[in-house]
Amino acid sequence: MKYILLFAFAIITITSCQKKTENTTSQLRIDINYKVDDVPLFKDTMRYLNNAGDFYSVTRLEYYISDIVLHNANGDDYKSEQIQYVNAFTQATNQLVLDAVPNGTYTSFSCKIGLTAAKNLSNTLPNTSENVNMAWPDMMGGGYHFLKLEGHIATAAGDMGYAMHLGTDVGLVNCSVNKDIVISREIPNYLLTMNINEWYRSPNLYSIYFDGNHTMSSPALMTKIAANGYNIFTIE
Amino acid sequence: MIKMFCIMRVSKGGIFILLLLYISIIILGCKQNKNLDLPAINTGLTPYEIKYPNYIPIINMPSDNPLSFEGVALGRKLYYDPILSNNGKSCSSCHEKATAFTTFAANAIPHINEAWNNVFLWRGGIEGTLEDAMYFEVNEFFATDISKLNSDAEYKMLFKNVYNIEEISQTDIAKALAQYLRSLVSLNSTFDQYLQKKTMLTASELNGLYIFNSEKGECFHCHSLGLFQDNSFHNIGIDSIFEGVNMGRFMVTADLADMGKFKTPTLRNVALTAPYMHDGRFQTLEQVVEQYNSGVKKSSTLDPIMAKPSFEHGLQLTPQEKIDLISFLHSLTDTSFINNANH
Numbered sequence: 001m002k003y004i005l006l007f008a009f010a011i012i013t014i015t016s017c018q019k020k021t022e023n024t025t026s027q028l029r030i031d032i033n034y035k036v037d038d039v040p041l042f043k044d045t046m047r048y049l050n051n052a053g054d055f056y057s058v059t060r061l062e063y064y065i066s067d068i069v070l071h072n073a074n075g076d077d078y079k080s081e082q083i084q085y086v087n088a089f090t091q092a093t094n095q096l097v098l099d100a101v102p103n104g105t106y107t108s109f110s111c112k113i114g115l116t117a118a119k120n121l122s123n124t125l126p127n128t129s130e131n132v133n134m135a136w137p138d139m140m141g142g143g144y145h146f147l148k149l150e151g152h153i154a155t156a157a158g159d160m161g162y163a164m165h166l167g168t169d170v171g172l173v174n175c176s177v178n179k180d181i182v183i184s185r186e187i188p189n190y191l192l193t194m195n196i197n198e199w200y201r202s203p204n205l206y207s208i209y210f211d212g213n214h215t216m217s218s219p220a221l222m223t224k225i226a227a228n229g230y231n232i233f234t235i236e
Numbered sequence: 237m238i239k240m241f242c243i244m245r246v247s248k249g250g251i252f253i254l255l256l257l258y259i260s261i262i263i264l265g266c267k268q269n270k271n272l273d274l275p276a277i278n279t280g281l282t283p284y285e286i287k288y289p290n291y292i293p294i295i296n297m298p299s300d301n302p303l304s305f306e307g308v309a310l311g312r313k314l315y316y317d318p319i320l321s322n323n324g325k326s327c328s329s330c331h332e333k334a335t336a337f338t339t340f341a342a343n344a345i346p347h348i349n350e351a352w353n354n355v356f357l358w359r360g361g362i363e364g365t366l367e368d369a370m371y372f373e374v375n376e377f378f379a380t381d382i383s384k385l386n387s388d389a390e391y392k393m394l395f396k397n398v399y400n401i402e403e404i405s406q407t408d409i410a411k412a413l414a415q416y417l418r419s420l421v422s423l424n425s426t427f428d429q430y431l432q433k434k435t436m437l438t439a440s441e442l443n444g445l446y447i448f449n450s451e452k453g454e455c456f457h458c459h460s461l462g463l464f465q466d467n468s469f470h471n472i473g474i475d476s477i478f479e480g481v482n483m484g485r486f487m488v489t490a491d492l493a494d495m496g497k498f499k500t501p502t503l504r505n506v507a508l509t510a511p512y513m514h515d516g517r518f519q520t521l522e523q524v525v526e527q528y529n530s531g532v533k534k535s536s537t538l539d540p541i542m543a544k545p546s547f548e549h550g551l552q553l554t555p556q557e558k559i560d561l562i563s564f565l566h567s568l569t570d571t572s573f574i575n576n577a578n579h
Contacts, residue, residue, distance in 0.1 A: 043493075044493040127291070131293075132292070132462045137461075212545075214545070217451040
């Protein structure tokens with residue numbers, strides 16, 4: 001009897017304060033960084049060159065990431081309902097944390113830059129200063145800016161500003177990365193890198209100077225830029 | 237035998253009680269102490285709540301200076317009291333209520349909705365909380381002699397009541413002023429009533445809203461609907477050569493990319509807050525609108541929004557459109573704000 005009781009004491013002592021761990025899921029942390037082809041992105045301090053021949057700088061880069069999906073070969077996709085505001089130049093916003101991702105190997109990552117029509121409704125995101133400042137005027141369709149990419153380009157007549165703003169249905173960007181992503185407790189972090197030059201590269205070679213330095217009032221220009229966003233990210 | 241049985245029964249019962257006790261201790265010992273998060277002291281002050289609609293951003297309220305009616309009243313008393321300065325002036329000398337807490341002569345930034353600011357002054361010389369900004373005003377702008385307040389029995393009593401302190405410091409004064417400034421909320425203009433479907437705008441005001449809040453005028457990108465400012469800095473093309481005070485935020489950061497940039501002022505009550513721009517160069521709203529309409533000067537730091545191809549020769553508004561835009565700006569006047577007896 002005494003031995004049984006002693007055994008019970010020992011078992012209770014060992015197991016009582018242990019955190020209940022779920023071995024089948026992990027928290028995934030994705031850090032976001034930026035480059036222009038092989039060069040790191042610095043705010044308004046450097047001239048970059050895109051495929052269309054524009055020398056440019058970046059003074060503002062804000063956007064929303066939503067509809068994050070990790071695709072699994074057997075169809076067990078992980079889908080996140082998270083909507084995250086990101087400012088490239090505010091470090092704290094450049095980390096995605098996805099909770100309870102089922103462990104396993106995923107074959108690709110996809111997300112949207114912007115919000116689908118059902119979510120893109122004025123004054124529906126939490127009223128943070130960032131969200132209020134990202135509002136897209138109701139008289140232009142309402143909702144939110146999906147992307148604000150601004151800066152200057154060099155021209156023969158001097159520097160000229162540009163503002164690549166995306167919003168409304170035509171401005172929604174579908175992004176995809178084919179890459180094996182292993183989720184386990186041992187590999188919790190990945191690095192998502194946005195290459196700014198992809199916005200101007202493919203499938204639509206886009207010249208800020210010749211095609212247009214302001215996109216907001218032009219569905220055609222927004223469509224071009226949004227299509228180029230498909231390959232905007234890589235994952236390491 | 238009976239004796240032995242009794243001992244056995246007692247010791248079994250004891251062991252079970254001990255086991256129960258042991259498990260209870262284990263369970264209780266593993267619980268998190270949630271009481272640690274509770275406020276330490278109930279000060280007994282009357283909480284002061286700021287209410288705002290969903291098109292206004294959330295306020296980040298500092299936990300070490302919660303708003304109370306008593307704190308706001310103390311801050312108000314200080315605001316109007318020349319005791320803070322050494323030249324007979326008070327905050328209200330340059331920030332008069334009738335002109336939405338600015339004055340024509342001083343061209344001071346109006347004290348409107350400061351609760352939402354995290355950068356202060358035209359060049360953003362102060363970043364952080366309203367307490368930080370007020371500390372600058374007390375410590376550097378006024379160079380307040382705190383011995384005057386510490387020898388004033390009424391202030392001693394009021395500070396003791398609000399902050400539970402015996403000696404008043406510059407930090408305490410800054411905190412009280414910050415409480416009062418947070419209470420200066422202007423969100424009841426005609427335009428607010430329109431957004432809340434309590435009134436209609438005139439045809440001219442509506443057309444002005446369209447110009448303001450579309451690519452026609454592009455005003456909304458910096459003067460976001462809501463607070464009508466963005467806590468950010470822009471070069472809007474009023475100069476192309478930057479000297480002296482016109483260098484703007486460059487004077488704070490020494491970054492050439494900030495040359496000619498100034499903090500976006502709120503446009504709430506803008507019809508009351510002449511003159512305009514950091515140096516008060518424009519006396520009327522008509523002059524301001526004309527600047528955007530035809531006077532934008534190019535430079536390497538000109539805000540990208542101002543560089544639209546269609547703005548090459550300014551907004552090109554018609555005379556009626558200019559009138560409409562100004563009509564809309566007048567709809568941002570909040571008479572209940574400037575007539576509020578508590579201010």
